Amino acid sequence: MSNAEDSVGGISDELLQVLACPVCRGALSYTKDRKALYCGKCRQVYPIKEGVPVLLPPNNIKGDAQ
Numbered sequence: 001m002s003n004a005e006d007s008v009g010g011i012s013d014e015l016l017q018v019l020a021c022p023v024c025r026g027a028l029s030y031t032k033d034r035k036a037l038y039c040g041k042c043r044q045v046y047p048i049k050e051g052v053p054v055l056l057p058p059n060n061i062k063g064d065a066q
């Protein structure tokens with residue numbers, strides 16, 4: 001059990017390294033405020049909600065709960 005970072009609101013560097021942009025499969029990095037991830041290749045930004053990165057292609061981000 002390792003809960004040392006559960007108040008940071010982010011994801012671990014290890015997880016970040018295995019994640020990839022769903023659009024171009026490029027590597028993802030934190031934005032400056034660490035509240036989102038962005039793709040260095042296509043510059044798409046993905047929000048992090050409750051510690052879980054929302055890696056959906058831009059076309060699927062809006063209006064999925066109706």
Ligand SMILES: [Zn+2]
Nearest residue numbers: 021024039042
């Ligand atoms: Zn990308």
